[in-house]
Amino acid sequence: MKQNDDALEIYKSIELDPHSLKDPGVAHVTVNENRVLSSNTVPGLDVAVKELGDGVDIKMSLADGTIVKNPVHLCFGVIPAEGVQRIVMDVDIGKNSRIVLFAHCSFPFAVNVRHIMDARINIGDGAEYSYFERHVHSDSGGVTVIPKAVITVGSGARFSTRFELLKGRVGEMDISYETFVREKGVVEMTALVNARGTDRVKISETSSLDGAHSRAVLTSKVAVRDDASAEVHNRIIAGAPYARGHVDCKEIVMDRGTATAVPIVDVRNAKAHVTHEAAVGSVDKKQLETLMSRGLSEEGASELIIQGLLS
């Protein structure tokens, strides 16, 4: 009964209709702390979840040529105010297959919660793997999130990921994603974070373009307010001919917030081309004054601009 309540609490916090998970065509895994509350899989997708002392170990494999029609939901939660959740993920995506995952990470009552993810993802040639990580935190700032992933993107494969904090305070966050991209592989990594209070954000995304004609776009958009701080280190290493990359860091700083953006462009092949763009500073004056000239307060105008940036 308690497990059912916890599952419902997780679904409620992430605004996911639990009935949608009863559809046999929708694969999902729901985990509270280290307990698997519910799971389902679909043909071609194997998911094995092992409970650990402080989390879960997930092994996921998708057979070659499998197209998973509906997005897969990974619902990770820590419902109590205190706890640790360590997710170890080992993912193998078969050649020419396609899958979309929504990882919902919910810590709605957290006062002292640590969420650690350690993932190894192998995307086969010609496959597409999209991973959308959406967090719901408490307003206390008592969450520490440390997601780390090493991803290999096969020839002609595509990896896209987007990290968003939908509700609550960041707390402490240290994201580290590293991708190795083979010939004609494509990587798109986006992190959108709104930090306030005493939140601490560290984002480190690296893409190593090892194959000819491989491509990567790394985008980080962060707003820091109050006494929050953010550090963004995004790096593209282009070591193959016709590799193309772009690093884009944008940080809006308000109040006593601080931000650092370090886009690193490392080109090791004369036929490769990588660009970067970094902007750190206050809300653009013209944007602000335009919205204020429509009657919005300075705070309301800033909020709308930040919402747009992080949308």
Place this chain on the structure above:
Amino acid sequence: MNVLMEVKNLSLELGGKKILNGLSMELWESHVHAIVGTNGAGKSTLANTIMGLSGYREFEGEILFRGESLRGKDINDRAGMGITLGWQEPARYEGLKVIDFVLAPLIDKDRSAAEQALLTVGLKPEEYLYRAIDKTLSGGERKKVELASILAMKPKLAFLDEPDSGIDIESIERIFRAVKILKEHGTTVVFITHSLAVLKQADHAFLLCGGRIVDKGSVKHIRRYFEEECMPCECRDPDIRRGRNEAK
């Protein structure tokens, strides 16, 4: 004519240079005024000062809106009184959607208000409502979106700085029609312009030169400065003439 705004002996310096120099004018309710003049005459500075933009707030003289002084009021306070500004070069906003921008001034975020405003300026709502106001929109499209937001706001006084800039010939009639709608709703519109086509849409015009109004009257009266390349304005104002001679 009911006076909506009275500007009395307005002066403003920017970077040690006097841009507005004892300017006085009256704006009338539900009228379309045009302010014309050469580059650097002070037209945009006047609009920015009335809107209260940063850097334009330390003025001498007085600006009265319905008899109330604007001195010390923030931009949003002035907007709350019913004053707004359409920028010559509208801002770009990464990620901010047209619908959110157009409805920003409204308490009731009624989608149909945004749709109607977009239609009026000639933008199809189904194509534009959910587009971001970023570099994917042309300058002309952003100009139309900005005018749509002013239509939605229904202000009492709207300054439109170069309303035809970046607007194609086919769309300009829609912009003029939108201005007529604003006027019908009781908005006083002030064009800041170099364009004879825009000037012709006004009911009344001012000629600005060297930071002061040197002539005013009907459009027919003021348009002759275009035809005579603005030379008479210099000749009419002895202070300006003297200043220019000294500069030479």
